[in-house]
Amino acid sequence: MSPVHILPAPREGMEVARLAQSDYRVLADALWHRVLEGPGETRPELREAVAQRAAGGPSIAGACDDLARQIGESACRVTDAQVASVFSEMRSEKATFEIVIAASVGAGLLRWRQAISALEAVTNATS
Numbered sequence: 001m002s003p004v005h006i007l008p009a010p011r012e013g014m015e016v017a018r019l020a021q022s023d024y025r026v027l028a029d030a031l032w033h034r035v036l037e038g039p040g041e042t043r044p045e046l047r048e049a050v051a052q053r054a055a056g057g058p059s060i061a062g063a064c065d066d067l068a069r070q071i072g073e074s075a076c077r078v079t080d081a082q083v084a085s086v087f088s089e090m091r092s093e094k095a096t097f098e099i100v101i102a103a104s105v106g107a108g109l110l111r112w113r114q115a116i117s118a119l120e121a122v123t124n125a126t127s
Contacts, residue, residue: 025116028109035105041095042102050099051106063089064099071103072110 036047049060054072059065063085070078087096 031105032109036102040098041092042098047098047102050102054103054106055110068103072107
């Protein structure tokens with residue numbers, strides 16, 4: 001089985017690191033838009049608010065606030081009660097799943113952006 005290449009081959013004269021960084025930003029933006037603004041059982045505004053909350057943003061109304069905050073702080077500490085609370089409010093497993101994924105994407109992309117900023121700071125400091 002041949003390996004799957006996520007990134008295109010470097011173009012002549014381009015630095016591989018810059019090409020990869022640019023492509024990952026495009027992919028991160030696509031992920032954000034697909035998960036938070038794409039079709040779903042929950043409103044896009046709610047999914048975006050949940051993602052922002054998981055990334056340290058402002059509180060939101062309802063049970064989604066506690067779950068999103070916990071996913072942002074430490075996802076491994078999410079409790080069955082937190083998920084059940086969102087499920088009772090959403091009244092759907094699919095909607096509950098969308099909330100969990102929105103929070104996960106928000107928290108994950110925050111950490112990714114922080115890592116990219118740290119790498120850029122180190123790269124700029126050594127240049």
